[in-house]
Amino acid sequence: MPKQSAGILLYSIQQSILEVLLVHPGGPYFKNKDTGVWSIPKGEFMEDEDGIIAAQREFEEETGQPISGKFIPLQSVKQKGGKVVHAWAVEGNINASAIVSNTFKMEYPYKSGKWIEIPEIDAADWFDVATAKIKINAAQIALVEELDLLISQKSN
Template sequence: MRKRSAGLLLYRRRGQSIEVFLVHPGGPYFKNKDAGAWSIPKGEYEEGEPPFDTARREFHEETGQLPPAGGYEPLTPILQKNRKRVRAWAVEGDADAETIVSNTFKMEWPPRSGRTIEIPEVDRAAWYSPDTARDKINPAQWALVEELLEKLGRSSTDNGD
């Protein structure tokens, strides 16, 4: 069965501009990766698990912060290069990118070494303008940002000036 994830595309208004909240995956594989490595906070869900509940839970687990109470707008699901289907909801709100605290997981590193390390699922977060987000975000997830901008009556090059 194809893997499925659910997440939140948090955005905020700064004057006439829009910023989106993205997270960077933790661990040695992503340590020196930037362009195309960032993501919306998201996580996998199992059969029978409500994707919206997963999206809210994963936001909290990956940032240590509570997601907004309401105002969620469903976005069109996307398919990433790894064939993972991602469902997402856009929501206006705020989060402190400087103080995130992510859950951790264990993985074998280096591969086939027998040594296990514990790493944060997310090692940092940041607010980005749509123009900067386009370069940072997983390429398939850019469609989520574009849809958000359309819903807000903006274009990807509209920075509010």
């Protein structure tokens, strides 16, 4: 069974513009990377766990803020490494600059015997659809596009 993640695509409509919340991974490997590395808040979950419950847990772990609302299931996507991402969209509004992510320990530099503690997420921000499609992991572009289509159909 390939690894799987569950995540939340939080969205808001500001002056008729759809915006989505994306998060930037923490740590030294992503420090100076921007294009194509942002993601929806997400994390791995076990096969016997309810995906939406896992998505809500991961959102809170990565942003420090709980999430609730009317969750819209989106089509799953497969990332380059084979991980399947299950996602739900929900309308809401959080202060992206106020996120507080959980942390984890990693050996850095690799095989050095030195361990550092880093935040899983070091930034969050709201992006319009065009910008989000540039910033986000390529496999997750489909999530933003699907949400954009659903919202535009809803407003017509």
